[in-house]
Amino acid sequence: MKNLIIASTSTLHGGDYLEYILPELELHFQNCKSILFIPFARPGGISHDDYTEKVKSVFAKINLDVKGLHEFENPVEAINKAEGIFTGGGNTFLLVSQLYKFNVMTVLADAVKNGIPYLGTSAGSNITGLSMQTTNDMPIIYPPSFQTLGLIPFNLNPHYLDPDTNSTHMGETRExxxxxxxxxxxxxxxxxxxxxWLDVKGDKIVLKGTLTARLFKQNQIPEELESGSDLSFLGTLQV
Amino acid sequence: MKNLIIASTSTLHGGDYLEYILPELELHFQNCKSILFIPFARPGGISHDDYTEKVKSVFAKINLDVKGLHEFENPVEAINKAEGIFTGGGNTFLLVSQLYKFNVMTVLADAVKNGIPYLGTSAGSNITGLSMQTTNDMPIIYPPSFQTLGLIPFNLNPHYLDPDTNSTHMGETRExxxxxxxxxxxxxxxxxxxxxWLDVKGDKIVLKGTLTARLFKQNQIPEELESGSDLSFLGTLQV
Known part of the structure; x- marks a missing residue:
C-alpha cells in the first residue's frame, strides 16, 4: 500500500530544517532504522555529501540513520533495498535529469507503489505528480522528459504563493x-x-497542516480546499 | 549590422502596454512601414489573433502596421521578407517550442544578424540569449531544445527581482x-x-533605462552595472 508524505517545503520561516513536520516523520518512518536520501536536487548548488550530512543530523533526532543514494555503486539495488526514502528539495530539472540518468525513475515509482514509506519536500514532492511541468524552478539542465513518478493522479505546485496585491512587479503570478x-x-x-502536506495511504490522499490548498482544474474557477480534504476524487477526473 | 531592443518587460506598473518605450520604438523602426509580430508566447493563454490585435492597436500610434506570424502560410518567407520583427512576452517554453516546430529558430537568428530591426520583450528577450535556461517561466510544454537565438553572448533573466527582505516565503530567490x-x-x-532594456547595434550592447542591471558570472560575486554600460565585453569571456 502506498505510504507517502508529500510536503510543500522542508522548512518554515523562522524554523529549522524539517522541524515543523518531525513528529509526523517519526510516525511515518516508525518501522525503519535507516532512510535512503536522494540528494540530487542540490538546493543552492550544495554537494551531495553536504546535503546528506544536513539531513543526517536532523534524522538523528528521531533515531534514524541516513545514507545518500550517491554513496551506492548500484542505485537501483539501493532503492529496492531501502526501508524508507526521502527526496529533498532543490532544482526539479536537475533532480529529474539525474533520476533518468541513473535509470531509477521507474524503479523509485515501483518501490513506493510497493509500500516503501516515502517523504518528499519541494522538488522531491513535485516529482510525485504526473509531470514536473508545474515546478517553479529554473531550467538549468535539459532533462530527457518532464514525466515524473505519477504516484498521485495530479500535479503539484509546491511553495504555492498567493498574488501579492501590493506588488508593482509585472512578472506572471503563480495563478x-x-x-x-x-x-x-x-x-x-x-x-x-x-x-x-499530503498524506497518502493507498488510494487515499488527505490534505494536512493548518492551511487550505488551492486546486486548479482546466477551464474551471480555482477552489480552496480545507485541511482534512480527501483528494482521491481527482483520480477519477483524468482523461 | 545587428539592431535590437531587448526589453525586460512590455509594461511598467500603472502604465499601458509598451507605453514607456514607445518613443524609442518609433526611432528603432523608423525605416519600417510594417512589423512582423511573433505571438507564440501567448501570455495568460491569449489567442494569436487577440495578442496580435493588442500589439496592432499600440503600433498604430506610431504609424506602423502589424501582421502576426501565424497569419502567413510560409513563416520562413514571412521572416525573410519582414521589415522589422517584434517577439512578445508570455511563456518562453511555449515560444521556443513553436519556433522549433515551424523551423524558424535559425531563420530568425539569421534575419536579425543581417540587420532586420528586432524588438523583444520578456520571453521575446529571453530568446535573444544563448539559451532559455534562465527564464522564470513554467515548463508547460517540452521544447526540443533549450538553445535559443544567440544574438548576444550571454543569457538574460528578464523581470529581474531583488530578494524581498520582508518575505517569509521559503521558495528560492532569483539570485x-x-x-x-x-x-x-x-x-x-x-x-x-x-x-x-539593451540597445544592440552591431557588436555594441548598451544598457538603457534609469535602473542598474545585475550581472552574474560563474564563481564570482554579482555586480551592479550602471545604465549606459557597454556589455559587449561579455563576448570575450565565453569559453
Whole structure:
C-alpha cells in the first residue's frame, strides 16, 4: 500500500530544517532504522555529501540513520533495498535529469507503489505528480522528459504563493502560470502552501497542516480546499 | 549590422502596454512601414489573433502596421521578407517550442544578424540569449531544445527581482536560482529589471533605462552595472 508524505517545503520561516513536520516523520518512518536520501536536487548548488550530512543530523533526532543514494555503486539495488526514502528539495530539472540518468525513475515509482514509506519536500514532492511541468524552478539542465513518478493522479505546485496585491512587479503570478499550463494540459494542479502536506495511504490522499490548498482544474474557477480534504476524487477526473 | 531592443518587460506598473518605450520604438523602426509580430508566447493563454490585435492597436500610434506570424502560410518567407520583427512576452517554453516546430529558430537568428530591426520583450528577450535556461517561466510544454537565438553572448533573466527582505516565503530567490544555473553553466547572466532594456547595434550592447542591471558570472560575486554600460565585453569571456 502506498505510504507517502508529500510536503510543500522542508522548512518554515523562522524554523529549522524539517522541524515543523518531525513528529509526523517519526510516525511515518516508525518501522525503519535507516532512510535512503536522494540528494540530487542540490538546493543552492550544495554537494551531495553536504546535503546528506544536513539531513543526517536532523534524522538523528528521531533515531534514524541516513545514507545518500550517491554513496551506492548500484542505485537501483539501493532503492529496492531501502526501508524508507526521502527526496529533498532543490532544482526539479536537475533532480529529474539525474533520476533518468541513473535509470531509477521507474524503479523509485515501483518501490513506493510497493509500500516503501516515502517523504518528499519541494522538488522531491513535485516529482510525485504526473509531470514536473508545474515546478517553479529554473531550467538549468535539459532533462530527457518532464514525466515524473505519477504516484498521485495530479500535479503539484509546491511553495504555492498567493498574488501579492501590493506588488508593482509585472512578472506572471503563480495563478497565471498555472492557467497557461491548463491551455495545453488537462491535469489538475494542487497549489500546496508552505506548511501543508499530503498524506497518502493507498488510494487515499488527505490534505494536512493548518492551511487550505488551492486546486486548479482546466477551464474551471480555482477552489480552496480545507485541511482534512480527501483528494482521491481527482483520480477519477483524468482523461 | 545587428539592431535590437531587448526589453525586460512590455509594461511598467500603472502604465499601458509598451507605453514607456514607445518613443524609442518609433526611432528603432523608423525605416519600417510594417512589423512582423511573433505571438507564440501567448501570455495568460491569449489567442494569436487577440495578442496580435493588442500589439496592432499600440503600433498604430506610431504609424506602423502589424501582421502576426501565424497569419502567413510560409513563416520562413514571412521572416525573410519582414521589415522589422517584434517577439512578445508570455511563456518562453511555449515560444521556443513553436519556433522549433515551424523551423524558424535559425531563420530568425539569421534575419536579425543581417540587420532586420528586432524588438523583444520578456520571453521575446529571453530568446535573444544563448539559451532559455534562465527564464522564470513554467515548463508547460517540452521544447526540443533549450538553445535559443544567440544574438548576444550571454543569457538574460528578464523581470529581474531583488530578494524581498520582508518575505517569509521559503521558495528560492532569483539570485539563488541563477547561482544554481552557474553550477552547471559558465554563461554569464544579466538580471534585467523592469524598465531596463539593451540597445544592440552591431557588436555594441548598451544598457538603457534609469535602473542598474545585475550581472552574474560563474564563481564570482554579482555586480551592479550602471545604465549606459557597454556589455559587449561579455563576448570575450565565453569559453
Amino acid at each position: 497565471t502560470r498555472i492557467k497557461e499550463f491548463h491551455q495545453f494540459n488537462s491535469i489538475p494542479v494542487l497549489g500546496l502552501r508552505e506548511g501543508s | 539563488t536560482r541563477i547561482k544554481e544555473f552557474h553550477q552547471f553553466n559558465s554563461i554569464p547572466v544579466l538580471g534585467l529589471r523592469e524598465g531596463s
